[in-house]
Amino acid sequence: MTQITDLEFKVQELVTLLEASKQLNSNIEMEEVLENILLQMVQIVGAEAGTLWVLDKERQQIKASAAYGPSASDILNIELKLDEGIVGKVIRTGEAELIEHVSSDPDWADRVDHSSGFVTKSMITVPLAVKGNVLGALQLLNKKDIAFFSEQDIRLAVALANQSALALHNSQMYDELQRMLLSMIRTLAKVLDARDPYTAGHSERVAKYSLWIAQKLEFDAHTCEELYKAALLHDIGKIGIADDILRKPDRLTNEEYEAIKQHTVIGADILSNMEPKDAVAHAMETALSHHERLDGTGYPHGLAGDDIPLFARIVGVADAFDAMTTARSYSEGLSFRLGAEELIRCRGTLFDSEAVDAFTAILADCDYELERYEK
Ligand SMILES: [Fe+2]
Structure with a gap:
């Protein structure tokens, strides 16, 4: 890569981060937050498809909470066990993974491909973590136009994931507060009715x-x-x-x-x-x-x-x-x-x-x- 295109890439990276943080801060609705995060990542890194997995500690599973790509609607129904697949591994270790030949990787949960009909070739999986607390993982599948994702792609994905994790964290906190408020209001109403x-x-x-x-x-x-x-x-x-x-x-x-x-x-x-x-x-x-x-x-x-x-x-x-x-x-x-x-x-x-x-x-x-x- 020449110096100029490298610089352009850097500028693009910064603009994207700025845009992402603006959008994410102004948007507290969980579903929209997740879709925004995913869409930004897919577009910037240049992937054919992507999935945002959110860790559900209460139910001990990892849920595909946003999906983009040809099989998005099938993937949205998928739930993984905590130790399942590359997603499970990334969430457990907090380390990003770049895999060039997915099908030969021992951690690959191929039931995701089987149930969605999508064929995964290369893949980036990055953790969504805030202060060492992993909330989920973002997975980008199949680099567009060329065969494999690069180290540069993974760097960009990690930078974006750090921004996104904060938005996800805020959104989860907001959700939790709303749930708590509603349960307190319902309790008050029950106390009154009793x-x-x-x-x-x-x-x-x-x-x-x-x-x-x-x-x-x-x-x-x-x-x-x-x-x-x-x-x-x-x-x-x-x-x-x-x-x-x-x-x-x-x-x-x-x-x-x-x-x-x-x-x-x-x-x-x-x-x-x-x-x-x-x-x-x-x-x-x-x-x-x-x-x-x-x-x-x-x-x-x-x-x-x-x-x-x-x-x-x-x-x-x-x-x-x-x-x-x-x-x-x-x-x-x-x-x-x-x-x-x-x-x-x-x-x-x-x-x-x-x-x-x-x-x-x-x-x-x-x-x-x-x-x-x-x-
Ligand atoms: Fe009344």
Whole structure:
């Protein structure tokens, strides 16, 4: 290689690293992160195909989490054991491997080729490691145009892999935090529901119904998730309501009803302690406003129409439906069909029309057997 092409290669390498780090930092969604990493590597190193393997410590396996090339869709289904193949070896040792004649290598897990129909000739496998902790491996297969990968290719792959591993690490951490947050929210909701035997499972059901409405209204995945979490916490303020009022088997006196109404304000106040503020903003307004009604007859502030936040309007429909259709000590609870009729009767006056339309369509879709809608 002449000095100029060598220099060009170096510049290209730097530009790619810069681009990769920019893209990877701005993108936290795991699947996209992995696909970006892989695509960049395949293009820059010039490979026919590539696979990004992620170590799953919990399940003790290595999973093909992104794939590029003619057999990509088959490879995505493959899971390797920890000690299987060259990938297993690279993840175990943390050392990159350049193999020129793959088929004659003793570590080659040829079941990957067999099940995907792709024929691997030469291959680079580099570990994805952060501070010595190997998270997975990136495998580039068959150098384009020429026979084998070079030492230069492996150097570039290692440099890119170091960048990528950090992005993968961040993405995994983010994922873990989200999972932890959701499990804590669900636990809180369960603790709340457990206080009142008559409303067991209420928060989970309202969250599920709200999520279905959002999906029916074709909200994006992130908004659906936000709504689900907000709905789980909509009644969290009931933690601050005395047991003898909350669990009273008879109808409430006016005074007691006024006390119960406070759960909206208490809920928003409890959630205001959570950080970061923007992450709980939706949950706060939903807890505060899920009993507001379109015509202004709701509580706590008598908001009307679009002044009621969208999430609160949706959760309001799901909440009212669950309250109507759940048996209490003093009432049997309506059937799902009658619950839907009641929503329609109050559509546009008490309840948001679009949310009612979406939810009643869901009920009709499953012939008023919501257990079937789940499947
Ligand atoms: Fe409520």
